[in-house]
Amino acid sequence: MAGGNAIRGTRVGAGPMGESERGESAPRRRVSYWCANGHESRPSFAVDADVPENWDCPRCGLPAGRDEQTPPAPPRNEPYKTHLAYVKERRSDADGEAILEEALAKLRRQREEP
Template sequence: MAGGASAIRGTRVGSGPMGEQDHGHQAGRVAVTYWDGLGNEIVKHYSADIPDAEIPEIVDHPKSGLPAGRDKANPPAPEKNEPYKTHLAYVKERRSDEEADELLDEALQKLRDKRGE
């Protein structure tokens, strides 16, 4: 290619004629602002056709990971994560100390009977 010039240099393939401003009809939308507990702001855009009841009151902030609400003065509190429970913790939820003592005594008695004590 002599001269090194290209007729389409600097344009996107399929972009249409240069200077074309209207690329079709844009749907109406509404901007909703949310704030998290750290004061971070995020704006989400929703279709103007959906009812207000379908727009969520709380969303997750993409950077902080905290829940964000519409009221800047009262942002939603983060959910408390429960720590991992051990098997013993689950057993203690189901059994009282007296029941545990009875079960332990029964198990020890079975072992003693098995050994012939």
């Protein structure tokens, strides 16, 4: 017999957990949600809980609504923007030219100083 431990793999307090030890579970209801791909998900909520209008589909991740005929539209994907794209949104070409000239003048002054 290896180790001689008769109750191997258990811990103090382990045992069958039933309704008597945990208490009664709250009454539940299932609510159906449909996504744009036609997937149905049915999470359960407590009877007295507020049910959300939208739910994320566990299969595809799209938002799902409670109306099967008109599910929510998929979110619009914004393409990745580079740092330069954000700068161009904030500054005009004239501003860019002025900043470039200022930076070049500063570099030229630094090179001239011993």
